[in-house]
Amino acid sequence: MSAKILIVEDEPAIQELLAFNVEKAGFQASCAGSAERAWQQVRENKPDLILLDWMLPDTSGVVLAKQLRADAGTKAIPIIMLTARGEERDKVAGLESGADDYITKPFSPRELMARIRAVLRRHAPQAPDETVAAGGLELLPGAHRVSAMGREIELGPTEFRLLHFFMTHAERVYSRTQLLDQVWGTQTFVEERTVDVHIRRLRAVLEPAGMDNLIQTVRGSGYRFSVN
Ligand code: CA
Numbered sequence: 001m002s003a004k005i006l007i008v009e010d011e012p013a014i015q016e017l018l019a020f021n022v023e024k025a026g027f028q029a030s031c032a033g034s035a036e037r038a039w040q041q042v043r044e045n046k047p048d049l050i051l052l053d054w055m056l057p058d059t060s061g062v063v064l065a066k067q068l069r070a071d072a073g074t075k076a077i078p079i080i081m082l083t084a085r086g087e088e089r090d091k092v093a094g095l096e097s098g099a100d101d102y103i104t105k106p107f108s109p110r111e112l113m114a115r116i117r118a119v120l121r122r123h124a125p126q127a128p129d130e131t132v133a134a135g136g137l138e139l140l141p142g143a144h145r146v147s148a149m150g151r152e153i154e155l156g157p158t159e160f161r162l163l164h165f166f167m168t169h170a171e172r173v174y175s176r177t178q179l180l181d182q183v184w185g186t187q188t189f190v191e192e193r194t195v196d197v198h199i200r201r202l203r204a205v206l207e208p209a210g211m212d213n214l215i216q217t218v219r220g221s222g223y224r225f226s227v228n
Pocket of ligand 1: 009010054055056
C-alpha cells in the first residue's frame with residue numbers, strides 16, 4: 001500500500017502542484033488549506049507523512065508541528081516543513097518544532113520526492129535488535145556490542161544509545177534538543193551541554209580507530225553522523 005501524504009498548504013496553486021507530484025510519485029495525497037483542516041485530515045486519514053507549510057492563515061506551521069508532536073496520537077507522524085524562509089535560525093526553529101526535515105521554496109519536485117522517501121525510510125519500523133553497520137562500525141543492539149573495523153570497542157550506555165541513534169539516522173543534522181528527545185527521552189530534564197559531553201566521549205572512543213570524524217559538528221545546528 002502506498003504511503004499517505006497530507007499536504008498542508010493554503011496557496012491553491014502550490015497545493016495542487018504538490019498533490020500532483022506526490023501522486024505522480026506513487027503516493028496518496030490529501031490536502032488541507034489551514035491548520036484546522038489539517039487536524040481534521042489527520043484524524044480522518046491517518047497520514048504517513050505531513051508536508052507542512054510554514055505560513056498558514058490560522059496557525060503557523062511551526063505551532064502546528066509542535067501541537068502534532070505534543071499529541072500522543074500524532075507525535076510519530078513525520079513532518080517535512082515547507083517554507084520560503086531560508087535562514088539558518090529559521091531552519092533550526094523549524095527542526096526544533098519537531099519537523100523531521102525542512103525544504104525551502106522554490107524547490108524542485110525531484111528534490112522534494114527524494115526528501116519524502118528519505119524521511120519515510122527513516123521512519124520505517126526497524127527491528128530494535130537489528131545489527132547496524134556504517135562507516136566501518138558495526139553495532140549489535142541486543143548484545144550491546146560495537147566494533148570498529150572488526151575490533152571491539154567499549155562504550156558507556158549513553159554513548160552506545162547515541163551511536164545507535166546516529167548510525168540509524170545517518171547523514172542528517174540533529175540539534176541538541178532533538179538528540180536529547182531521541183536518545184535521553186523527553187521526560188528527562190538534561191541540559192543541552194550534556195549532549196556535547198557525551199559526543200566528546202564518543203569521539204574519544206572512536207579516535208584510536210580513526211573514526212571520530214564520523215561524528216560531525218554542524219555549526220549553529222548540531223551534530224551529524226556521516227560516512228561521507
Ligand atoms: Ca502559505
